[in-house]
Amino acid sequence: MSQIDTVDIAVIGAGMGGAAAVALLLEAGFSVHVFEQAPAFSRIGAGIHIGPNVMKIFRTIGLEDRLSGIGSHPDYWFSRDGNTGDYLSRIPLGDYAKKEYGAPYITIHRGDLHAEQMDILPADRVHFDHGLSDLQERADDVLLSFANGKQVSARLVIGADGINSVIREKLLGPEKPKFSGWVGHRAMVNMDKLRASGLDFEACVKWWWELSRHIMAYDTKSDKSEYYYVTGVPVDGWEHDEPFVDSSKEEMEAIFGGSHPVIQTLIDATETVTKWPFWNRDPLNLWSRGRLVLLGDACHPMRPHMAQGACMAIEDAAVLTRCLKELGTENYADAFSLYEATRRDRATKVQTISNANTWLKEPEDPAWVYGYDPIRAELGSAQV
Ligand SMILES: Cc1cc2nc3c(=O)[nH]c(=O)nc-3n(C[C@H](O)[C@H](O)[C@H](O)COP(=O)(O)OP(=O)(O)OC[C@H]3O[C@@H](n4cnc5c(N)ncnc54)[C@H](O)[C@@H]3O)c2cc1C
Secondary structure (H helix, E strand, C coil), X not given: CCCCCEEEEEEECCCHHHHHHHHHHHHCCCCEEEECXXXXXXXXXXXXXXXXXXXXXXXXXXXXXXXXXXXXXXCEEEEEECCCCCEEEEEECHHHHHHHHCCCCEEEEHHHHHHHHHHCCCHHHEECCXXXXXXXXXXXXXXXXXXXXXXXXXXXXXXXXXXXXXXXXXXXXXXXXXXXXXXXXXXXXXXXXXXXXXXXXXXXXXXXXXXHCEEEEEECCCCCCCEEEEEEEECCCCCCCCCCEECCHHHHHHHHCCCCHHHHHHHHCCCCCEEEEEEECCCCCCCEECCEEECHHHCCCCCCCCCCHXXXXXXXXXXXXXXXXXXXXXXXXXXXXXXXXXXHHHHHHHHHHHHHCCCCCCCCCCHHHHCCCCCCCCCCCCCC
16 A cells, blocks of 8 residues: 555445455446455354345356355255244245346355455455544545554545444444344354264255244355354343354253254254344435445445345445446446435345345245346336
8 A cells, every 4th residue: 555645436344345346346447445444354154145136246257156166056045943844935046046036046155255355356456454544525535544544535435344334424423333132143063063963954044933033054165065054043132342252052052952953963063153243223314425435234234134235235336336337436426326226225125124034934036136137237226
């Protein structure tokens, strides 16, 4: 970063949404730099679903085949009763998704996905250890001030800085996210113990109990060498300051013990498990102002139960890029309006269903989510 003190477009945050925005904007011919507070990224133990809606975006930046090769391709999203094992729904994915939705549905390790996203970005466009601490909106630019003492002038600023976004705070004032009343336990399980059980661990399955408690379990590698679960459990409150805390096999046993044999084996195969609070915000009434615009969790955070939060961030990045390309950076106000008009209803609908935790529990048609094509959909039309 040493020489650069003026950039055209600054993306704040190199998470999944920010990294996608940089790749897409570069591909579209824009000059863009990303500023990330972390000194580096590491492979934390967690998985993620990426739907065909987003694989179509990854196709345009050369990532679809790379991710397809690494991730798992489940044939179905199953929903099952956690006690009896009865099937509540079987949503076809696999070849059906490729044919009907136009791209594969994959589940993958988050670290592997993000590493691939970062790998395609030119190193001179990525500035780690740049936590945005303040900004000043001026007539012709935005002056960004970073915690490391550096200052950068940017013509446009994209806030992809997550649920505690500094850019959101500048637009709407300080407001802590709300605790949703739910936590999730996350674990990569011991594969030897799974195999020794002789049971079948389906590639993508959500197990349900009363009060919508659940365990979502899935492969994160194409060779089935990793299996991961994330729970959803309602709790009375969250009293910790840390982003997550350690949990234990005993806690898993206390919540989910005595269930179906597959669940018992998952608990027995749990060695390290962490517990994460799920934070939330109501839909924002402002997505942009002047030269500032939001995307992803900075704009519409949601509980993770639809497995579409990152997908919405990446869809945002694709649509925002298209709007800037169509109208030009000089017309940023119109481009930001077009972006919001295209995205608001869809992101809000996904946010609402995620928070309700009903997605695919019963048979339903997911085509409006997975069949959507953010690269070709009509701009300005709210497609839900
Ligand atoms: C348990 C769980 C499971 C999930 N499963 C799925 C799933 O299967 N599929 C799916 O699509 N989504 C899933 N999600 C949601 C998904 O993780 C988020 O929606 C997604 O990470 C949002 O991406 P983002 O880029 O907007 O924000 P983030 O991923 O939060 O990235 C923000 C980035 O900005 C950086 N940053 C923050 N502040 C600053 C600053 N001041 N200056 C500079 N940099 C800053 C951060 O370090 C970070 O790198 C899940 C979420 C959880 C909690």
